[in-house]
Every structure is written in structure tokens, then in C-alpha cells.
Amino acid sequence: MTEITEVPSPFCGIGTDDLTIRVDGVLLKVIENGCAVNTPAFEQPMTDISARVAGQEVSLEVAVAKAAELLKDTKLPLIGGCATDVNGMRGLLALADRSGAVVDNMNFTGARNNFLALQDSGWMNTTLAEVKNRCDLLLVVGTDLEGFAPRFFERYLWNKASMFIEDTSEREVIYLGRAPSGEASTSPKGKKAQVFPCAIEDLAEVVAVLRALIKKQPIRATSVAGIAVADLQLIADKLKAATYGVVTWAAGALAYRQAELTVQTLSEMVKDLNNQNTRCSGLPLAGKEGDQTANQVCGWTTGYPARTRFSRGYPEYDPFLNETKTLLDNDEVDALVWVQAFNVTAVPPVTDLPTIVVGRSGMTFTKEPDVYIPVGTPGIDHAGHAYRMDNVVAIRLKKLRDSGLPSTAQVLNAIEQAL
Amino acid sequence: MLIKLTGGTVYDPACGIDGQLQDIYIKDGRIVAKPTDAVVEKEYDLKGKVVMSGAIDMHTHIGGGKGNIARTLLPEDHRQDPVHRSDITRSGCGHAMPSTFVTGYRYAEMGYTAGFEPALLPINARQAHMEMADIPILDKGGYVMLGSDDYLLRMLTAKKDQKAINDYVAWTMQSAKAIGVKVVNPGGINAFKFNQRKLDLDEQNNHYGVTPRDILQVLATAVKEIGVSHPLHVHGCNLGVPGNVQTTLDTIQGIGGLPMHLTHIQFHSYGTEGDFKFSSGAAQIAEAINRNKNITIDVGQILFGQTVTASGDSMRQHANHKHASPNKWVTMDIECDAGCGVVPFKYKDQNFVNALQWAIGLETFLLVNDPWRIFLTTDHPNGAPFTSYPHLIRLLMDRSFRNDVLSTIHPEAQKMTTLASIEREYTLQEIAIMTRAGAARLIGLKDRGGLSAGNWADITVYTDNADRQTMFEKPDYVFKDGQLVVVDGKVVSTKWGTTHVVRPDFDPSVEKGLKDYFDRYLTMKLGNFKISDDEITEDGRGSITVHPTV
Numbered sequence: 001m002t003e004i005t006e007v008p009s010p011f012c013g014i015g016t017d018d019l020t021i022r023v024d025g026v027l028l029k030v031i032e033n034g035c036a037v038n039t040p041a042f043e044q045p046m047t048d049i050s051a052r053v054a055g056q057e058v059s060l061e062v063a064v065a066k067a068a069e070l071l072k073d074t075k076l077p078l079i080g081g082c083a084t085d086v087n088g089m090r091g092l093l094a095l096a097d098r099s100g101a102v103v104d105n106m107n108f109t110g111a112r113n114n115f116l117a118l119q120d121s122g123w124m125n126t127t128l129a130e131v132k133n134r135c136d137l138l139l140v141v142g143t144d145l146e147g148f149a150p151r152f153f154e155r156y157l158w159n160k161a162s163m164f165i166e167d168t169s170e171r172e173v174i175y176l177g178r179a180p181s182g183e184a185s186t187s188p189k190g191k192k193a194q195v196f197p198c199a200i201e202d203l204a205e206v207v208a209v210l211r212a213l214i215k216k217q218p219i220r221a222t223s224v225a226g227i228a229v230a231d232l233q234l235i236a237d238k239l240k241a242a243t244y245g246v247v248t249w250a251a252g253a254l255a256y257r258q259a260e261l262t263v264q265t266l267s268e269m270v271k272d273l274n275n276q277n278t279r280c281s282g283l284p285l286a287g288k289e290g291d292q293t294a295n296q297v298c299g300w301t302t303g304y305p306a307r308t309r310f311s312r313g314y315p316e317y318d319p320f321l322n323e324t325k326t327l328l329d330n331d332e333v334d335a336l337v338w339v340q341a342f343n344v345t346a347v348p349p350v351t352d353l354p355t356i357v358v359g360r361s362g363m364t365f366t367k368e369p370d371v372y373i374p375v376g377t378p379g380i381d382h383a384g385h386a387y388r389m390d391n392v393v394a395i396r397l398k399k400l401r402d403s404g405l406p407s408t409a410q411v412l413n414a415i416e417q418a419l
Numbered sequence: 420m421l422i423k424l425t426g427g428t429v430y431d432p433a434c435g436i437d438g439q440l441q442d443i444y445i446k447d448g449r450i451v452a453k454p455t456d457a458v459v460e461k462e463y464d465l466k467g468k469v470v471m472s473g474a475i476d477m478h479t480h481i482g483g484g485k486g487n488i489a490r491t492l493l494p495e496d497h498r499q500d501p502v503h504r505s506d507i508t509r510s511g512c513g514h515a516m517p518s519t520f521v522t523g524y525r526y527a528e529m530g531y532t533a534g535f536e537p538a539l540l541p542i543n544a545r546q547a548h549m550e551m552a553d554i555p556i557l558d559k560g561g562y563v564m565l566g567s568d569d570y571l572l573r574m575l576t577a578k579k580d581q582k583a584i585n586d587y588v589a590w591t592m593q594s595a596k597a598i599g600v601k602v603v604n605p606g607g608i609n610a611f612k613f614n615q616r617k618l619d620l621d622e623q624n625n626h627y628g629v630t631p632r633d634i635l636q637v638l639a640t641a642v643k644e645i646g647v648s649h650p651l652h653v654h655g656c657n658l659g660v661p662g663n664v665q666t667t668l669d670t671i672q673g674i675g676g677l678p679m680h681l682t683h684i685q686f687h688s689y690g691t692e693g694d695f696k697f698s699s700g701a702a703q704i705a706e707a708i709n710r711n712k713n714i715t716i717d718v719g720q721i722l723f724g725q726t727v728t729a730s731g732d733s734m735r736q737h738a739n740h741k742h743a744s745p746n747k748w749v750t751m752d753i754e755c756d757a758g759c760g761v762v763p764f765k766y767k768d769q770n771f772v773n774a775l776q777w778a779i780g781l782e783t784f785l786l787v788n789d790p791w792r793i794f795l796t797t798d799h800p801n802g803a804p805f806t807s808y809p810h811l812i813r814l815l816m817d818r819s820f821r822n823d824v825l826s827t828i829h830p831e832a833q834k835m836t837t838l839a840s841i842e843r844e845y846t847l848q849e850i851a852i853m854t855r856a857g858a859a860r861l862i863g864l865k866d867r868g869g870l871s872a873g874n875w876a877d878i879t880v881y882t883d884n885a886d887r888q889t890m891f892e893k894p895d896y897v898f899k900d901g902q903l904v905v906v907d908g909k910v911v912s913t914k915w916g917t918t919h920v921v922r923p924d925f926d927p928s929v930e931k932g933l934k935d936y937f938d939r940y941l942t943m944k945l946g947n948f949k950i951s952d953d954e955i956t957e958d959g960r961g962s963i964t965v966h967p968t969v
């Protein structure tokens with residue numbers, strides 16, 4: 001039995017790397033600094049160690065050969081999930097390039113809200129250490145931040161030491177659109193966040209009025225979606241008065257049509273504030289289960305984010321047409337490869353297509369895939385790299401145990417070689 | 420296998436060889452002396468061909484977060500230049516900010532065998548190395564960025580001595596796996612986080628009371644004292660600001676004889692004369708370079724067309740966003756470490772400022788006398804994509820071509836440049852110095868950039884052609900570590916290059932203060948911050964080459 005300290009987590013997206021984990025054979029126990037997201041993800045028991053073909057246990061070689069056989073004569077295979085580490089994504093993209101596949105990260109429909117805004121007008125963003133040391137006002141839009149990342153406040157807002165904030169417990173937190181699920185946003189001194197709730201799909205309108213107020217446009221209405229314009233004026237005044245305001249949102253939480261326009265309005269509002277003699281930055285929340293990793297590696301390998309097809313021999317990005325659901329619903333693809341090394345509950349969509357699953361050990365299926373190859377989890381079974389929500393920082397994941405499970409990269413490289 | 424390259428006309432300035440007929444022998448990846456008895460297994464007849472070592476781009480943004488932001492920002496640019504896969508090459512995209520694989524192929528297809536990323540943010544160095552690990556064929560390396568990091572500024576405010584700063588710089592180089600040290604808008608990226616929008620050489624950071632001059636002094640001293648070959652690599656204050664020629668001259672004067680490399684100096688050579696209050700400072704800059712032997716420069720030439728600018732200089736990039744074309748842009752504040760700004764640009768020959776920028780870069784090339792102290796760059800992709808180098812070489816080597824292009828640019832810009840009167844044409848030997856021997860010497864690459872026995876066999880063979888663009892666009896052969904990778908300007912095989920680093924010594928006790936700082940203020944444990952060797956080598960493709968300190 002050993003205890004490993006300073007363990008980085010690929011699960012929570014905020015790059016916590018202070019976990020202490022006890023390793024007993026292949027059993028893991030989070031001893032220190034766990035949370036509702038990380039603890040179950042690390043402690044998830046390992047079950048399958050053998051690959052299966054048609055439900056029968058086979059050797060890895062046989063499973064790889066069968067996967068290659070299924071992919072060999074396909075016209076347009078789909079590689080979904082895309083939840084793995086940097087090396088796993090490298091292998092995945094090599095396989096996609098070779099087989100002319102579509103690549104689609106499972107969280108892309110949420111992330112699309114950010115990409116469409118970024119690719120249309122850009123943004124001014126910041127990273128977690130800047131929040132920790134500079135942020136004096138945090139505006140949380142449409143997102144239950146502590147539900148997303150339970151330790152966000154403890155690590156980055158209520159930190160005791162800060163280079164430029166004298167008393168971190170005096171920082172202000174404002175929720176717009178969605179109320180927090182708990183008390184994590186209440187400062188150690190008991191100062192509570194201000195909350196201005198509205199229906200999530202009304203946020204577009206609310207945010208548009210907030211930006212208009214920041215730009216000093218006259219607003220005739222006295223309330224928007226149940227929020228008094230006077231309250232929005234208060235938020236606008238606080239953002240202008242802040243030394244280093246931060247506006248945060250989770251693109252996936254803005255689950256309504258054309259939410260990219262809300263992200264764009266927020267990002268343009270941040271730019272407006274920087275033209276009014278103060279500093280303000282955006283902070284998009286993401287980084288779950290390798291979504292930033294998938295987009296980063298696909299970005300440098302193809303030029304595009306991880307919703308890209310290789311069917312014409314070169315990468316083509318389309319944030320709508322290359323969506324897994326659309327492709328399956330329209331019978332456009334003829335095989336499915338599902339790659340998910342982090343989360344046993346993120347199973348592939350049920351389909352009649354030949355299905356190959358390269359998944360975390362412990363995954364259970366309502367319909368047994370043609371090929372299932374259990375793989376190790378990056379940061380548990382093998383070393384690797386994963387990106388944090390703020391995209392700049394790649395964390396070095398540690399190997400915690402000897403499980404004998406292959407990595408995603410090993411399996412996908414083997415399938416590619418067998419083609 | 421023994422390979423013989425027979426009868427080529429060799430330009431090897433590292434050995435003083437200037438256009439002499441020579442045979443070259445290659446064995447086990449390296450150039451060897453003529454063997455007395457061994458059998459030549461493969462011979463290439465290079466009669467009439469021009470032979471140089473593989474070219475080295477000493478300043479090119481090929482790895483790191485801002486480049487990937489630039490890629491993500493510009494899908495419409497990629498769609499203009501899709502790159503098909505082949506049996507031996509991967510698919511990708513080209514033009515302004517190519518994908519990693521295409522970056523390697525296209526550099527190699529122009530005869531380049533190494534590229535150095537000049538802005539390795541310590542906290543983003545891991546990403547830069549991962550991206551560069553996916554660039555085939557080329558050797559690579561990076562200059563780690565310091566000067567706006569709060570740790571250094573706190574040291575300066577606390578009046579830590581030079582020794583402490585040296586230890587911190589050496590530690591950072593080792594942690595980030597770097598071969599040089601870069602400073603970008605010294606202290607300015609940090610000042611922008613405190614809402615300062617400009618920072619001149621002697622202007623104080625509002626919080627720290629530290630000036631860019633202070634930062635340059637301690638960093639240039641540190642780089643020299645810890646024995647790093649490449650002098651402090653400086654992106655100065657006031658990038659792009661009319662009148663910044665004076666800042667640049669003051670920067671040269673202020674460094675007091677310490678070795679210093681001024682990068683993309685074209686962007687820092689602007690006067691305020693004329694009707695448009697924008698003029699060329701190239702003559703003054705060149706005069707200062709010629710006089711101060713401690714200074715080296717690269718040009719950062721702009722060439723007309725669409726590109727994207729990606730810089731660590733968040734302060735100046737924010738100011739420049741109003742020129743964004745197309746109108747979308749990104750800036751980031753990064754981890755109490757640095758920042759970045761990504762702004763697409765379309766340089767137009769009929770725009771007065773762009774046209775004069777073009778002329779200023781060329782004036783600088785032609786007025787600096789010593790080709791060992793000036794380097795051919797476009798600051799890829801900021802002035803233009805690296806794929807425009809053959810065109811740039813023709814502008815330097817062919818006066819009539821240069822003057823033909825000059826006669827087509829904005830007429831007021833033509834009046835504001837002395838370019839038409841400059842007769843100089845670069846020779847092949849001078850091109851070889853700028854793009855090979857000089858670059859290797861500057862960076863401290865001990866066995867690259869030359870063709871004498873003992874060097875790695877990075878070799879490019881061209882067909883001599885009066886049209887220098889055609890000549891440099893399409894080498895007959897390129898060898899990388901002795902392997903034939905390009906024939907007639909097309910990749911025929913691929914391999915993986917090495918990562919060049921230096922490992923200057925530091926007092927291990929430097930980690931005491933750093934550990935406390937990381938625990939209190941940063942978001943990562945010190946142990947998780949440092950990049951280990953196996954992160955570069957574990958996939959079996961990468962390798963690390965350590966160069967000695969001086």
C-alpha cells in the first residue's frame with residue numbers, strides 16, 4: 001500500500017493537483033482534497049481487464065484485428081467520445097486520418113457556443129492564477145459554478161494568500177441567470193453572493209441589456225425577464241468599478257438555441273469594459289473529460305476544433321454537420337468508434353452500426369458493442385497530459401497503479417497499424 | 420551506409436567555404452571526412468548544384484498556445500489551403516498558421532531543417548513542446564519568456580541580487596526545457612494587467628515600480644553570467660508605435676555593451692516624420708547595429724497578404740486590435756506569468772503604413788553590414804507566413820526585382836524610403852550566413868549549420884537559378900541527419916528531429932522560495948510544473964540534445 005501526493009486530476013477541469021491517493025493493488029482511495037467530482041472518478045473500481053468481441057473475452061490482438069476488420073471497408077466511420085489524453089488524441093487523429101473518419105468530441109455541442117463566438121469576433125480571457133490573485137469581482141452567468149467544479153471557490157477565490165487582493169473574503173460574487181446550488185460562493189466572512197435568477201433561455205435578453213447599459217445605451221424597459229433594469233445597472237456599475245472583473249460561464253450550461261450569441265455578447269461586453277479604463281476578462285469553464293484536450297490536439301493537428309472529418313483526405317471542420325447525433329440520425333456513417341477513457345457512464349449512443357468501444361474499464365452497455373477494449377485511465381493507469389479549462393495549462397498526469405490495461409494511444413495506434 | 424555528394428558548389432560559411440567545388444561524405448547521419456577505404460553505397464551527382472547546410476529559422480512561432488488560438492480563430496484561412504494526406508505524410512492545413520505536420524513538411528520542402536519557437540511561456544512550455552513534438556523532420560527548441568512574470572518583478576522590488584536572479588533564470592530554463600531566454604515588452608504584459616496601456620523604457624510598472632530598462636539589464640546579465648550562448652532575445656517596448664525608433668536606440672545604448680538580440684526589429688524602427696507622421700527609422704537603426712558589435716537582430720519582414728499576428732505582447736496587441744482584419748481577435752492574461760494577443764492582419768501594398776513597413780524591413784536588411792549579426796525572419800506568422808521566405812530572398816538578392824515591386828506600392832511610401840537608391844544585393848554566401856552558419860552560432864548549436872566533418876548531415880541542395888525565388892522554393896535534395904527527406908521540393912520520407920536545450924547550473928536552494936510562491940499564489944505544485952525529460956522522449960519519437968554552456 002502506498003500513498004501518492006500532489007496527484008493532478010483530469011476530471012474536474014480546474015487542474016486540482018493536490019490530491020493524496022492511497023493505492024492498494026488496483027484499489028484507489030482519495031485521502032486528501034477529494035471532492036464530489038474527483039473522488040468517485042478516481043475511486044471507480046476497475047472491472048474488465050479483457051477485451052471482448054461479440055461479448056466473448058478475447059486477447060487484445062484479436063480485438064484489435066477485429067476492430068481493423070470492421071473499419072477496413074467503411075465509407076465514413078465516426079469516431080465519437082474523444083475523451084482521452086494528449087497521446088490518446090494523437091492516436092485517434094492518426095486513425096481518423098488513415099480511415100477517413102469523422103471526429104466529434106462528445107461535449108462539442110456545448111463547446112460550440114464558445115467556438116462560434118471565438119471564430120466570429122474573439123474574446124479577452126484570463127486564467128485561474130490571475131483569478132486567484134487579481135479578481136475582485138466575479139460575475140457567474142447561467143452556471144452553477146460549484147456544481148461544475150466543487151473546489152473552484154476554495155482554491156481560486158477564498159484562497160488566503162493573494163498577491164494583489166488584500167482581503168480575499170471581501171471579493172464580490174454575482175450570479176446572473178442561475179442560482180448556486182450550495183454555499184461555496186459565500187465568503188469565509190459570511191459575505192453572500194448576490195443572485196439575480198431568470199429562466200436560462202432568457203439570458204440572451206438579459207445579457208444584451210447588461211451590455212447595453214455598460215455601453216451607456218438608453219434602456220426604456222424597467223425589467224427584463226423578471227430582473228429589474230436597476231439591478232442590471234448595479235451589476236454594470238460594479239463591473240466598471242472593479243479593478244479586475246472576471247465574467248465566467250460554462251458553454252454547456254447555456255443549453256438553449258443560439259446560445260453562442262450570449263457568449264458573444266458577454267465577450268464583446270468584456271471588450272467594451274476594457275475600453276472604459278478598467279480591466280475585465282472572460283473565463284469560459286470547460287475541461288471535463290478531455291474536451292479541451294481534444295480541441296487542442298485536433299487544433300494543432302488539423303487547424304480545426306474536434307468536430308472535423310477526414311473523408312476527403314484532408315480535414316474539414318463543420319460545427320453542425322459533423323455532429324454525432326446528426327450523422328447517426330441521417331444514416332450518414334457506417335461504423336462507430338467510441339473513445340472514452342475517463343467516464344464509465346458516458347457510453348456510446350445505441351446504434352445498429354458496427355460499434356467499437358475503446359472505453360474505461362467498468363463500462364456497462366445496454367447493447368454489447370461488436371468490439372470492446374477496456375483501456376487505462378490517463379492519470380491513473382498511465383502517465384499523460386490533459387488540458388485545464390483555461391486551455392493554456394496542460395497538466396502532467398501521473399501513473400498511480402499497475403493495472404496492465406493498455407492506454408488509448410496504444411490501442412488506437414495498433415488498430416491504425418492493422419488497417 | 421556511406422553516401423557521397425559529388426561535385427557540388429558548396430557554401431559553408433562556418434568553414435569559410437564560399438562557392439567551392441567539394442565532395443561531401445555522409446555516414447550514420449553525420450558528415451565525415453573522405454574515407455580512405457570504405458565503399459560508397461549511394462552517390463549523388465551534384466555538378467552545377469548549390470550545396471548549403473540545412474537552413475535554421477531562429478525565430479518562428481511554431482509551438483505554443485497563442486499559435487493554437489490563431490489556428491482556431493481562422494477556419495476560413497485553412498479552407499483556402501487544405502493539405503491532403505499521402506502514404507507517407509499526414510493531412511492538415513497550410514497558409515498563415517499551418518498545422519504541425521504541414522509546418523514540418525513545408526519547412527523541409529524549402530530546405531529548412533530546424534526552427535526555434537521564440538516565446539515559450541514557462542506555464543505553457545509543456546504545450547509548446549507537445550506541438551513541436553508533432554512537427555516532423557525539423558529540429559526544434561524554444562526561448563523561455565521572462566520579464567512580466569510576477570516572481571521576477573517581486574525579486575526586483577525586493578532588491579534580490581543578481582546571483583538570485585541568475586539562479587531563477589537558470590532554473591526556469593531547465594524547468595521549461597529551453598535553449599534561450601526571451602523578454603517581450605519587458606514588464607509591459609504585467610503592467611497591462613494593472614490597466615497600464617503603454618510602458619516606455621523608463622516608465623515604471625504602477626505596482627512594482629520597476630522599469631523595462633531594469634528588467635533588460637538584469638535578464639541580459641543573467642543570460643550572460645549563466646553561460647547561455649544565445650544572448651537575451653528582446654522584443655522591445657512600444658511595438659508598432661510611430662516614434663519607437665528612439666526607444667530602440669535607447670534600448671541598444673542602455674544595455675551597456677551586454678550581448679543582446681533585438682527581434683523583429685522592423686516593428687521597432689518607426690519615426691514620426693512626413694505627412695502621415697510615420698517614417699522609416701531603418702537607417703538610424705542599421706547605423707546603431709553596425710556600431711554596436713554586442714547587438715544582433717532579426718528583421719521580422721512583412722510581406723503583403725493575409726496573415727495573423729500572434730504575440731506574447733498582450734498590451735500592444737490589444738492596442739493593435741483596431742487593425743484586425745478580419746475583425747476578430749483574442750487577448751489573454753496568463754497565470755501571473757505572461758499573456759498573449761492574436762490579431763489577424765492583412766498587409767496591403769496600397770496601404771501607406773503597410774507599404775512603408777515593407778520598405779523599412781528591406782532597408783534594414785540592406786543597410787546592416789555584418790550578415791553574422793542579422794537574421795532572415797518574417798517573425799512567422801506575424802510579418803508573413805514562413806512559406807514566403809524564397810520570395811524574401813529574391814527581394815534581397817535581386818535589385819531589379821526589388822525595384823519592380825517597389826514601384827507598385829503606395830506612392831507616398833515610395834517617396835518615404837531610400838530603398839530605390841540602395842544597390843546592395845545579397846550574395847549566396849551572405850544568405851547562407853544569415854539562414855545557417857550565423858543562426859547556428861547565435862543559438863549555440865555545436866554541430867549544426869555547417870558542412871565540415873563531425874556536423875550532423877543536415878544538407879540542402881539547390882539548382883542554381885537567376886530567379887532566386889524559384890531556386891529557394893524547390894531544393895533538389897534535402898537531407899536531415901543524413902536521411903533523404905525531400906526530392907525536387909517534395910517530402911519523400913519523414914523522421915523526427917531532436918529538441919535542443921541548454922542546462923545552465925543553478926543553486927538548488929532556489930526552489931525553496933519558488934515552492935512557497937507556487938503553494939501560495941499559483942495553481943500548480945512546483946513538482947508538477949517542471950517538465951521532465953521523459954515527457955519529450957517517452958513516445959519514442961522525441962529526443963533531447965543538450966548543448967554546453969559557454
